[in-house]
Amino acid sequence: MPDPAEPYAQRPALRGTRHMASAGHYGAAHAAFAVLEAGGNAVDAAVAGGIALGVVQPDIVNVAGVAPIMIRMADGAVWTIAGLGPWPRATDPEHVLRNCGGTIPEGILRTVVPAAPDAWITALARFGTMRFSEVVQAAIRFAEGFPVHPLMADTIAGYREKYARWPSNAAIFLPGGRPPRVGEIFVQSDLAKSLRYMADEESAALARGGDRASGLEAARAAFYRGDIAQAILRFHREAGGWLAAEDLADYRSPVERAITTRFAGVDVHTCGAWCQGPVLHQALALLDPAALKAAGHNSADYLHQIIEAMKLAFADREAFYGDPDFVNVPLEGLLDPAYAATRARMIDPARAWPDMPPPGQPRGAAPIAAGAPLNVPGAPSGPPRDTSYISVVDRWGNAVSATPSDVSSDTPVIPGTGLCPSSRGSQSFTAPGHPSRMAPGKRPRLTPNPIMLERTGEFVMPLGTPGGDVQSQAMLQVMLNMLLFGMDPQDAVEHPRAATYSFPDSFEPHVTHPGRICLEGRIARATGEALAARGHQVSWWPDRIWRAGAVCMVQADQRSGILTAGADPRRASYAVGW
Incomplete structure (x- = not known):
């Protein structure tokens, strides 16, 4: 295994001193860069690139999908914009139990309020400087035509039968x-x-x-009250959907302060427990930086500790995470160092948990309901639904981290709009007692979760990835690559990764694979054998597989002024800047 302190990446790290964007598709990175060059700030640029991702990656991101956003302005305040819509008011969980076998079906009944358009416009209104019409130009041009990239071609081909179910989807995604x-x-x-x-x-x-604010509100109203809304509502009425006019008209993305903890001297910012963001805090709290560094990068001891920490964090996710407007998420107790110390003692350095460990009992938590179905084994549910990501840093010190998402293969395109209103209901549960059980007005528990790292006076780094339940796992490993082993951003994202699947998948039908871990092919075979000897069910991925995530980031050195970007070659990710 090469020394991780030595250069390992196939691409060079991109460095500059003015502004920079790194995104899950090169077209989106260029869209963001063009806005930066035109005088926009990082928020303007991220909105331009984020909307463009819904055009150039329409198989895994939708303009009418979800868009959780994290913004750190130059004054140091870190904000989150949820960008996740709730279930419609007319949602009937009992209908799903009675008529759908307890599984939220693909199609129109998965629709939650589409949040991305409001989230992007909220970001512009609160923190940006430009008009919607200025930042949307690249997305419009891409929608008029762009060259298909390999992963998109593979994804659409893999879901050909799904796209063919609805004529409006087939017309776009199966041309000819x-x-x-x-x-x-x-x-x-x-x-x-x-x-x-x-x-x-x-x-x-x-x-x-009107002024800029009223112009942005008019753009928002065009989607949530105007002709687009009317097309969506008409289709839902005719097809038996639950979405109604008041669901769209009343939606506003919450703007909140980030959740922050410290690891290895670095402040780690995530979104709240309406997504899986705090999983990263919990896993980091179970890890000892000195012991990990001494174990050696990607050794059996190192990976075993990471995997077992992730299992414990995911166990608490299943037991406690849900929409805080509906569920008492004991976040303070979950992030308490004393609680973490108790949970860390459950990691046996010589033996893996054969399945997901039991959840803990953090301060402020209600007792777990007896018999609550938290872990149901099942057959593989196919390739994970997916996501993309964009990070931007501007010359004024503002930084944005955003993870837009939603697929186009499990729900119909609204005829005449080109839009698939968010099918993120696929991440809710139907089991009574589950904290993320579907309910009217309640948000699903979201997998997309952008993060931001900073060490005061030294650096700021927006970071994120697609990958469903692999997101937090990939981000954690890339963080460790940088913080413990001194890798630059590009080197950090290209090193091989591991992932555990020993918990219920966040997507319907929420299957689990007890004990399974996947290792990328460049991890030493002897390491895999040593992990198998500890009880892990080891599966091997090919080298640089897209399932391992596609981490992008921009590290802004506050002392030198140098910006350094990483863009994961596992997908069509690229960085642009100077």
Whole structure:
């Protein structure tokens, strides 16, 4: 195994001194960079790139999907914008139990209120400087046609039968009756019209004498009250969906302060327990930096500690995480160092937990309901639904980390709009007693969770990845690569990773794989054998597989002024800046 302190990456780390963006697709990174060059700040640029991701990665991100956003302004305050909509008011969990076998079905009944458009516009209104029409231009151009990249072609081909279920999906994703091939031009004319309509409504408000704020509100209203909303609502009425006018019109993305803990002298910021963000805090609290460094990078001892810590954190996620507006999430108790010390004693250095460990009893938690179904073995449910990511840092010291998502293969495109309103209901549960059980007005527990790292006076680093339940695991390993082993961002994202699946998958049907871990092929075979000897069910991934996540980041050195980006070659990720 090469010394991790030595250069390992196939790509060089991108360095500059002015501004930089790193995103899950090169087109989105360029869209963000163009806005930075035009004088926009990091928020303006991230919105431009984030909306563009919903166009150039329409298989795994939707313009009408989810978009959790984290923003650190130059004054040091770190904010989160939830970008996750709730279940409609008319949602009927008992209908799912009676008529759908207890599983939230693919299709229109998975729809929650689409939050991404509001989240992006909220970011612009609260923290940006530009108009919606200025930041959406790249997305509109991409919607008029862009070349298909390999992962997109593979994903659409893999879900061909799913796309064919709805004529509106097939018309876009199976043009000419087949999946698009690499290098072919992919056109989304209706999506371009929807984005233009929002921009035109903003322009009309400005022409009437409105200011920037009223223009942004007009763009938002075009989606949530105007022609786009009416098309969505008409389709839902005709197809038996639950979404209603008041669900759309009343939605606003919450803006909150980030959740912060410290690890190895670094402040780690995440979103709240409406997503899986605090899992990262919990796992880090179970790990000893000195012991990990002494164990050696990606050794059996090192990976065993990480995997077992993740299992314990995921056990608490299943027992306690849910929409804090509906569930008493004992977050203070979960993040208490004394609680972490108790949980850490459950890690046996010589033996793996054969399944997900039991949840703990943190301060402030209600007793776990007897018999609550938290871990149900099952067959594989196919490739994970997915996500993308963008990070931006500008020349003024503002930083943004955002993880937009939602797929287009499990729910219908609304005819004439090019949009798939968020099917994130797939991340709710139906079991009574589960903290993320579906309910009217309640948000699912989200997997996308952008993070931000900082050491005061030294660096700020927005960081994130797609990957469903692998997200927190991939981010943790990349963090350790940098903080414990001194890797630069590009080297850190290219080193091989491991992941555990010994917990219920966040997506329906929530299957689990007791004891399973996956190792990328560049991890030493002897390491895999040593982990198997401790009871891990070891499976091997190929080298640089997309399932291991696609971490992107920008590290802003506050002492030298140098910006350094990492972009994961496991997908179409690239960084742009100078």
